[in-house]
Amino acid sequence: MRHEKFLTVLAAGAMVLWAGLGTAHHSDAMFDRDTTLELSGTVKEFQFTNPHTWLQVMVPNEQGEEVEWSLEWGSPNQLGRQGIRPSTFPAGSKVVVRTNPMRDGTPGGAFIGAMLADGKTVGRWD
Amino acid sequence: MTKQIPRSVIPALCLALALPISTNAAEPTLPDWSGVWAMEGGTVFDQATKTGEGGTTTPGVREHPPYNAEYEARYQRNLALRDQGILPDPNSLCGIPTGFPRIFNLPDVYEFAVTPKQVWVIAENGPNVMRIYTDGRDHPPPEDRWPTHTGDSVGHWEGETLVFTTVSLHSSESGRTLVDRTGLILSEAAHATTRMRINAQGQMEVEMTIEDPLALTAPWVVVKRFNRLEPGTRAYDYACNENNRNPIDEETGWTYTIGPDGRIMDKLEGQ
DSSP, rough: OOTTTTOOEEEEEEEOOOOOTTSSSOOTTBBOEEEEEEEEEEEEEEEEEESOOOEEEEEOOOTOOOEEEEEEEHHHHHHHTTTOOGGGTTTTOOOEEEEBBBTTSEEEEEEEEEEEETTTEEOOOO | OOOOOOGGGGGHHHHHHHHHOSSSSOOOOOOOOSSSSSEOOOOOOOOOGOOOOOOTTSSOOOOOOOOOHHHHHHHHHHHHHHHOOOOOOOOGGSOOOOOOGGSOOOEEEEEEESHHHHHHHHEETTTTTEEOOSSSSSOOOOOOOBBBOOOEEEEEEEETTEEEEEEEEEOOOGSSSOOSTOOOOOOTTTEEEEEEOOOOTTTTEEEEEEEEEETBBSSSEEEEEEEEEEETTTOOOOOSSSEEEEEOOOTOOOOBBBTTTSSBBOTTTTO
């Protein structure tokens, strides 16, 4: 179940925000590329691994329970050449992330961009 | 005790000491293909015949190889699966080489290692390696070869252009390889002649002329280009199985997503 109170649906037709997994090693059919969600939470872990990096973010639902979201991004190789590091998302840091969510409503999606507490943005944040 | 050198050999000795030794006067000057390179454009293999807007997984996007009717029908079946997001891509399995010609159609970066007797195409994605022998050998006789992902490649230098032929490739029919994620396929009869050179724009240009008497009605010429990245750029390991959270369901072709607890997250009906 998706808790709309805590999730802001930013835009339909969000193809322009698809930062994607255009170079993914797998199909992206599981993601709803027409929807962009914005989530506020706390970084649990940034898995800087191949074939994809994963940002694990704890996001409170409307009952106040922490739900772990899995946000998939590019390979560490691609991102590393663009200046992204394992330390880019320190565990415990507050973050707002934008994602094209899983079609089935499970807490995951394709990472688009993020804003950290100091205002620094990562990825696409148009 | 000293020995005198016979006067008759002195001129020859002087010449030998003064002149550089060349074991093969016809040995070509090898080009400088050093550095790290990245493919231009997306992973639609044949950009020249592409129709539709988008990338390989976008419904409506397809290419137009000179397929015969049978292979055109097979391609259309793959396109339909692609449109539903259930075209199984062997690349997604991790651990299976990409193979030729798709090795020239990968994201991430490339290195092209030129040595006097071999050229290696090293693709970070996968990772994948293709070996091209330039030491004068020929392909093994048909009875001594078997299909592999990158096949058997032998070639020679024409100036600074590497020309090589590739045979003994896996058929896409085996499910072990695709040419790209739209669902392009070739048969086990596919073979190719490839020309690699740095073009006038400084790009690595790879022109593949693919022939396949079982699938194509004419040679299929595809050109891929690669741009040299900034000096000092590094390539890295690509351990595809390090944290592959997207396994494929072999029955449905659906790509699952593994959650933080190690279990499949997807809850779509029918998946």
